[in-house]
Amino acid sequence: MVPTMVLVADDSCDAHRREALRDLAEAVEGRGEAPVVPAFGPTSRVNDTVRAVEGPIAVVPAFVAGGDLASAEVFAGLDLDGRVDACPTPPLGAVPSIVAEMATRLHDAGWTRGDGVVLAADGANDQEERQEVTDVARILSRRLRSPVQVGYINGWAPTVADAVDRLRDTQGARVFVATWRLVGGAEVERLRELGATSVTPPLWPCELVVDTLLAQHRAAKARLAA
CATH class of the missing domain: 3.40.50.1400 (Rossmann fold)
Incomplete structure (x- = not known):
């Protein structure tokens, strides 16, 4: 079974970020490699979204390491206790x-x-x-x-x-x-x-971002199958 990719980021205070994140989620899902669920917002809303997704799930940060303090705090507040069918991945870094x-x-x-x-x-x-x-x-x-x-x-x-x-x-x-x-x-x-x-503009839109997020999903899929 292909794990659902749950993309996590904070979008609670910025309409432009909200639109860009949704465009990114649509682009990732458009590749047809995995079902994608956007989990964007403050921590409480993100946790509600994650709880509603049946496993297995690959929880993938939709932000880069050190590049989005608000989203990092949301990701750190995820409640995955008891979710043995969930595999979180680290945010994109020095790729x-x-x-x-x-x-x-x-x-x-x-x-x-x-x-x-x-x-x-x-x-x-x-x-x-x-x-x-x-x-x-x-x-x-x-x-x-x-x-x-x-x-x-x-x-x-x-x-x-x-x-x-x-x-x-x-x-x-x-x-x-x-x-x-x-x-x-x-x-x-x-x-x-x-x-x-x-x-320079932010990294998205760029197809390389989609490629890298899908690589994160594949790594999580392999860990869940092990």
């Missing part, structure tokens, strides 16, 4: 193909060697997610063959604004912001107000 897509977007935006780069992450309460952000910056730096500074939107220092200002002041360089976020919304709009040379 080389996704980082390569970010590098392509920077080049498409006009980035060249000598320009500054800030990886804009949201922040998280989980040290593992913070390490994932560090790993993303390291892989992106290797692909660009240029330094990448991490900046945070919420919760941690340095902020994205501080990182952009520091690069502009110390290097006198153009500064590009690489958005480490799966879907758009108000937080991404805030990045565009910082005065950077360019801000």
Whole structure:
């Protein structure tokens, strides 16, 4: 039996995010590989949705590690006690193909060697997610063959604004912001107000995101079958 993919994210405070997440869920289901149930909203609503889905289920974060604090908190609050038919997967992290897509977007935006780069992450309460952000910056730096500074939107220092200002002041360089976020919304709009040379769009829409979420589902399916 093919497990149902339950996509989890917070969409409670942002209509644009809500629309983008639903588009993503439809795109994943459109591949025909697995039934998909969107579980979007605050923790209580997400738990109600998960409880209503008959197993087996693969519970897949619809966000990137360190890229969506609100969704990470919702995911951490999932109640899967007694659900032996449920397999949660980690959020997408330093996947080389996704980082390569970010590098392509920077080049498409006009980035060249000598320009500054800030990886804009949201922040998280989980040290593992913070390490994932560090790993993303390291892989992106290797692909660009240029330094990448991490900046945070919420919760941690340095902020994205501080990182952009520091690069502009110390290097006198153009500064590009690489958005480490799966879907758009108000937080991404805030990045565009910082005065950077360019801000790359969130990772979705991109078919690579669908590919990677389905790979998460396949891994969960294998664990459930073991």
